[in-house]
Amino acid sequence: MWRELKPLGRAAESGGYRRYAWTAADTDCRAWFRAQAESRGLAYETDRNGNQWAWLGDPLAGDAVVTGSHLDSVPDGGAFDGPLGVVSAFAALDELRGRGARFGKPLALTNFGDEEGARFGLACVGSRLAAGQLTPDRAHALRDGDGVTLPQAMEAAGHDPSAIGADPERLARIGAFVELHVEQGRALDLSGDPVGIASAIWPHGRWRFDFHGEANHAGTTRLADRRDPMLSYAETVLAARREAELAGALATFGKVSVEPNGVNAIPSLVRGWLDSRAADQPALDTVVAGIERAARESADRAGIDLRVVRESFSPVVEFQHALRDELGRILGAPPVLGTGAGHDAGILSASVPTAMLFVRNPTGVSHSPAESATEDDCVAGILALADVLEGLACS
Known part of the structure; x- marks a missing residue:
C-alpha cells in the first residue's frame, strides 16, 4: 500500500506531498482508496460531501465501528499525516481477518475529504459538512487562491456538489469512530512507547x-x-x-x-x-x-x-471518556496524550463517540517531508488498532 501511495501527489523538487482537495493528486488518492476497498470485497460509497466509505456488514444496521483518517496534505507535507491512519485501517482489517475474527457490528473504513484545508483555507471540510458545523452556503463561498469555488472544484473532479451539507442520518448509525494518526510531537519518543491514546485536542x-x-x-x-x-x-x-x-x-x-x-x-x-x-x-x-x-x-x-x-x-475537544477508557483497557493502559493538532475525530466528537491512537514519531516533525515513523512502530499501531476494532466490533 505504501509503495502505491508514495508517488501520488509527490513534488520532485521538495520530496513533499501536494495532495490538495479535488485536484488530480486527490483524485488519484481517491482511486487508490476505492481499489483497496473493492479488492477486499468491501461495499464502497462516496457520501454527499465527498467522503469515502468502505463497509463490511450492513451500513444501515447502526452502531457501526468506523476507523480511518484522510489522504490530502498540507503544501509539501509528509507521507504519514493522514495516510498512516487510512493504510492502517485496511491493514488492521487484514489482520482481523487473519485472526478469523467474527464481526458483530458493521465496520467502516473512511477517507475524509479536505482535512488539511490547504486549498480552500478551512480545515476538516468533509467532516465539518457531515457534522453540520459548516453550512452549505458557507461551503459554496469557499475559494482557492485562483478564485475557484469549492463547488466548482468538486464538479470538475466529478462529484455533484448540489447535495453537500449535514448528514445526521449517517452519523447516527456510527457507534464509535477511532482515528489512528502519527504523533505530531515527541511525547511518545520521550516516553519510549510506540503507541498512545489521545486525551483531548487543544482549542x-x-x-x-x-x-x-x-x-x-x-x-x-x-x-x-x-x-x-x-x-x-x-x-x-x-x-x-x-x-x-x-x-x-x-x-x-x-x-x-x-x-x-x-x-x-x-x-x-x-x-x-x-x-x-x-x-x-x-x-x-x-x-x-x-x-x-x-x-x-x-x-x-x-x-x-x-x-x-x-x-x-x-473549541477544546475532550474525547469521550468511556470510549477512551475502553481503549486503555484493551491496550493495557498506554500513555494518554493531549495534542494541539486538529483532526476529523475532533470534529465528529460532537456527534459520535470518538477516540484517537497515536503512533510514535521519532523526530516529532510533522507537516514536512521529514515526518517519519519506523516500520516496527507502524506495525505496532496496526496491531493496536486491530485489537481496538476487535474489542469494539467483534463478538
Missing part, C-alpha cells in the same frame, strides 16, 4: 490579518512618507511569538500574501494568516487578544488600516 483557530497601506515606489518614496503595511505585519509576527511564549501556547504566521508583490514596490496590502492553539480557552483568548492589540498599535502608528477576521475555530 485552536485561524485568523486573517489584513494590513492596508499605500503602494508607492521603493526607490523614490522617503521613509517618513511611507504607509508600509509590511512593517506592521512584521511587528505582528514578532508579537505572536512573544505572546505565545508568555502564555505557554502556540502562535504561527505561516502564510502571507502581498500586493502588488513587486520587489521595487511598497505594498498596498499585506495579508497574513495566524494559527494559534493553547491548552485551554482562556490561554488561547489571551494570546490572540495580545497579538491583535499589538497589531492595532503598530498599524495606528504607521497609518495602516487593519482588519482581523476569524476564519475558523475549534
Whole structure:
C-alpha cells in the first residue's frame, strides 16, 4: 500500500506531498482508496460531501465501528499525516481477518475529504459538512487562491456538489469512530512507547490579518512618507511569538500574501494568516487578544488600516471518556496524550463517540517531508488498532 501511495501527489523538487482537495493528486488518492476497498470485497460509497466509505456488514444496521483518517496534505507535507491512519485501517482489517475474527457490528473504513484545508483555507471540510458545523452556503463561498469555488472544484473532479451539507442520518448509525494518526510531537519518543491514546485536542483557530497601506515606489518614496503595511505585519509576527511564549501556547504566521508583490514596490496590502492553539480557552483568548492589540498599535502608528477576521475555530475537544477508557483497557493502559493538532475525530466528537491512537514519531516533525515513523512502530499501531476494532466490533 505504501509503495502505491508514495508517488501520488509527490513534488520532485521538495520530496513533499501536494495532495490538495479535488485536484488530480486527490483524485488519484481517491482511486487508490476505492481499489483497496473493492479488492477486499468491501461495499464502497462516496457520501454527499465527498467522503469515502468502505463497509463490511450492513451500513444501515447502526452502531457501526468506523476507523480511518484522510489522504490530502498540507503544501509539501509528509507521507504519514493522514495516510498512516487510512493504510492502517485496511491493514488492521487484514489482520482481523487473519485472526478469523467474527464481526458483530458493521465496520467502516473512511477517507475524509479536505482535512488539511490547504486549498480552500478551512480545515476538516468533509467532516465539518457531515457534522453540520459548516453550512452549505458557507461551503459554496469557499475559494482557492485562483478564485475557484469549492463547488466548482468538486464538479470538475466529478462529484455533484448540489447535495453537500449535514448528514445526521449517517452519523447516527456510527457507534464509535477511532482515528489512528502519527504523533505530531515527541511525547511518545520521550516516553519510549510506540503507541498512545489521545486525551483531548487543544482549542485552536485561524485568523486573517489584513494590513492596508499605500503602494508607492521603493526607490523614490522617503521613509517618513511611507504607509508600509509590511512593517506592521512584521511587528505582528514578532508579537505572536512573544505572546505565545508568555502564555505557554502556540502562535504561527505561516502564510502571507502581498500586493502588488513587486520587489521595487511598497505594498498596498499585506495579508497574513495566524494559527494559534493553547491548552485551554482562556490561554488561547489571551494570546490572540495580545497579538491583535499589538497589531492595532503598530498599524495606528504607521497609518495602516487593519482588519482581523476569524476564519475558523475549534473549541477544546475532550474525547469521550468511556470510549477512551475502553481503549486503555484493551491496550493495557498506554500513555494518554493531549495534542494541539486538529483532526476529523475532533470534529465528529460532537456527534459520535470518538477516540484517537497515536503512533510514535521519532523526530516529532510533522507537516514536512521529514515526518517519519519506523516500520516496527507502524506495525505496532496496526496491531493496536486491530485489537481496538476487535474489542469494539467483534463478538
